[in-house]
Amino acid sequence: MNANAKARKDAHWPAIRFTVNGESRSVRVPPMKRLLDVLREDLHLTGTKEGCGEGECGSCSVRLNGELVNSCLVPVLQAEGAEIQTVEGLALDGGLHPLQEAFLHHGGAQCGICTPGMLMAAAQLLAESPHPSDAEIREGLAGNLCRCTGFMRIFESVSAAAGAADAEPARESELEQTHHAR
Amino acid sequence: MRGNAEMHELVAPGSLGAVLDLLAAEPGEWTPIAGGTELMVAFSAGRLNASKLVSLWGIPDLRTIEVTPQSVVIGAAATFLDLRKHAVINAELPLLAKAASWIGSIANQSRATLGGNLVNGSPAADSSPALLVYDAEIETISVRGRRKLPYSEFHTGYKRNVLARDELLYAIHLPRRFAHHRQHLRKVGTRRAMAIAKVALGATALLEKGGLREIRLGAASLAPYPARLRQTEAALLGQALTRETVLAARRALLAEVQPIDDIRSTAEYRRRVAVNLLEEFLLELRREGLRS
Numbered sequence: 001m002n003a004n005a006k007a008r009k010d011a012h013w014p015a016i017r018f019t020v021n022g023e024s025r026s027v028r029v030p031p032m033k034r035l036l037d038v039l040r041e042d043l044h045l046t047g048t049k050e051g052c053g054e055g056e057c058g059s060c061s062v063r064l065n066g067e068l069v070n071s072c073l074v075p076v077l078q079a080e081g082a083e084i085q086t087v088e089g090l091a092l093d094g095g096l097h098p099l100q101e102a103f104l105h106h107g108g109a110q111c112g113i114c115t116p117g118m119l120m121a122a123a124q125l126l127a128e129s130p131h132p133s134d135a136e137i138r139e140g141l142a143g144n145l146c147r148c149t150g151f152m153r154i155f156e157s158v159s160a161a162a163g164a165a166d167a168e169p170a171r172e173s174e175l176e177q178t179h180h181a182r
Numbered sequence: 183m184r185g186n187a188e189m190h191e192l193v194a195p196g197s198l199g200a201v202l203d204l205l206a207a208e209p210g211e212w213t214p215i216a217g218g219t220e221l222m223v224a225f226s227a228g229r230l231n232a233s234k235l236v237s238l239w240g241i242p243d244l245r246t247i248e249v250t251p252q253s254v255v256i257g258a259a260a261t262f263l264d265l266r267k268h269a270v271i272n273a274e275l276p277l278l279a280k281a282a283s284w285i286g287s288i289a290n291q292s293r294a295t296l297g298g299n300l301v302n303g304s305p306a307a308d309s310s311p312a313l314l315v316y317d318a319e320i321e322t323i324s325v326r327g328r329r330k331l332p333y334s335e336f337h338t339g340y341k342r343n344v345l346a347r348d349e350l351l352y353a354i355h356l357p358r359r360f361a362h363h364r365q366h367l368r369k370v371g372t373r374r375a376m377a378i379a380k381v382a383l384g385a386t387a388l389l390e391k392g393g394l395r396e397i398r399l400g401a402a403s404l405a406p407y408p409a410r411l412r413q414t415e416a417a418l419l420g421q422a423l424t425r426e427t428v429l430a431a432r433r434a435l436l437a438e439v440q441p442i443d444d445i446r447s448t449a450e451y452r453r454r455v456a457v458n459l460l461e462e463f464l465l466e467l468r469r470e471g472l473r474s
Contacts, residue, residue: 030187142375143287
């Protein structure tokens with residue numbers, strides 16, 4: 001379908017407005033359309049990737065009103081009035097974001113499919129915890145899967161971006177969790 | 183087959199009253215959707231069995247967490263991140279904060295809601311064992327009014343619950359009387375994040391003179407829905423924590439649970455892990471009892 005045909009077809013949907021990377025945007029699409037698809041197909045912001053389409057892999061992570069979300073699980077109507085940040089909104093005044101610089105210099109990106117989601121999850125983490133521990137980095141990125149790097153270079157990249165020069169290798173993850181309290 | 187957004191109607195009336203009116207006008211026609219972490223997965227896969235959906239996201243009455251002298255009242259659409267960040271929940275109801283930290287990932291916890299976890303009704307629901315051992319009450323709402331019932335009576339079968347077709351889960355009430363109980367929660371899954379429980383066991387207990395004055399056990403993935411282990415509790419209540427008591431409790435648990443084989447684990451593994459989780463908690467209680 002060409003752009004004009006698509007515009008005619010979608011014209012009857014009510015307008016849904018929100019802000020993406022600081023710009024006001026308005027779309028006329030079915031309210032159940034996934035935010036992921038609106039970003040990619042209607043706004044042509046193809047930095048956000050689809051991996052699993054079921055909230056398991058984190059490739060489609062974006063920030064919505066200051067929280068990290070999987071954009072494949074957000075019906076666009078629920079983004080009405082929201083402030084959305086995608087990977088295209090990370091770079092500052094044409095220069096790379098410190099996280100992007102760190103991924104570049106520490107080998108945090110290989111094939112690149114997980115990278116936008118990793119960057120957004122890392123940006124969320126650093127917004128809440130500017131100097132995260134290794135455990136916090138692991139938890140912050142636990143919902144983002146990478147099949148190339150083995151994760152260590154990604155963790156090192158985030159650590160480097162946070163300014164933690166003495167980054168230690170993170171511990172083996174535990175199979176089970178336990179909690180005791182009195 | 184991928185889901186087609188044009189095949190599903192989604193409305194966001196914006197207020198609780200308007201949502202309830204919609205549910206009352208066409209009972210059973212509308213499916214409530216909060217953070218979408220369950221329903222949108224089904225939608226993406228083309229197996230969402232709901233043509234009309236009404237959004238509960240962004241309705242303030244449903245997302246408040248109110249603390250009174252007697253209880254903590256959690257709006258059904260409070261997210262798991264909301265729970266993790268709440269000071270009183272962390273201090274007095276730490277099992278719920280812990281369970282919230284086990285839900286999927288940060289990006290899931292920012293959208294997934296406590297009410298959604300309960301209404302979805304998975305036997306493996308992460309929040310359920312904690313709610314069971316804290317004696318949670320469920321408050322429902324419809325145009326006909328509100329009602330309250332113990333959470334332990336909310337589930338009525340596999341993925342079935344007491345909600346009428348015009349009714350919403352409104353709030354979860356947690357009494358503030360467990361701060362001095364021994365509290366325990368453990369989940370066994372394949373990895374720390376994103377894993378659904380093979381087995382989970384929660385417990386609260388009050389020890390007096392070496393005996394168990396109160397004991398509550400709540401389990402996930404050991405029955406068609408999350409449930410208290412009443413017979414195991416009965417084997418423990420009032421007893422001193424001797425070796426015989428522990429063995430009797432193990433036998434009671436094995437007689438009471440009905441785990442199944444599925445893609446995540448086997449019934450046999452679940453039984454073995456469940457009795458070991460119980461014994462771990464009881465031995466720990468005994469050590470604490472001997473020290474105090």
